[in-house]
Amino acid sequence: MKIQNYREVKGIAAAPGVTMRIVAGPEEKAPTFVMRLFEFEPGAAMPFHNHPWEHEVFIIEGEGALKHSGGETPVKEGDVLTILSGEQHSIRNPGTGRMKIICVVPLVDGKMPGMPEKK
């Protein structure tokens, strides 16, 4: 059992203006999935990409936009995004405030799967 505040966890630059914190996962001996918290500065975006694992995302704070193969959909606090294996996606913060999200992924071969490369 481990209790920690996400603000105590070291941030990693996942993309320009996007900080990722791995808040629960292999380091806590969690065997199945990894919880990460991402903070997006205004204008920041993750690359448009896909991968053979799913995301379950919860928007904690702010407003964003989810780009997908059918276009782009606005998202906001309280929205939950289920993105399945192989589905193209990216999330960006088109607003003027911070956007904060939780994104959970499965472990792949016992590890957190890789981050998308810059395009």
Next chain:
Amino acid sequence: MKIQNYREVKGIAAAPGVTMRIVAGPEEKAPTFVMRLFEFEPGAAMPFHNHPWEHEVFIIEGEGALKHSGGETPVKEGDVLTILSGEQHSIRNPGTGRMKIICVVPLVDGKMPGMPEKK
């Protein structure tokens, strides 16, 4: 891919004063884990229990208390709780405001595992 706000998802009484919403999981064809959102009214609690699967919990709003085999630890917004297989635990809301948490569990035999029984 599915986008929905948690407030649109039907709530289920998980315990007196505790509403659970299953926001991402088998219904969305997610294959590995289930994201649930729980709202605790003031004074509400889940039973003290354990089970052979893990929780990864994020406190979105409010203040609570995590009971475990070593006592009880206060928790608050931004805290992340990793509770492993077999670890005794319960969460309660000792405050005067609402507590809102995300709790992710693995699928077991392709389904969300059961809820604790009342003691």
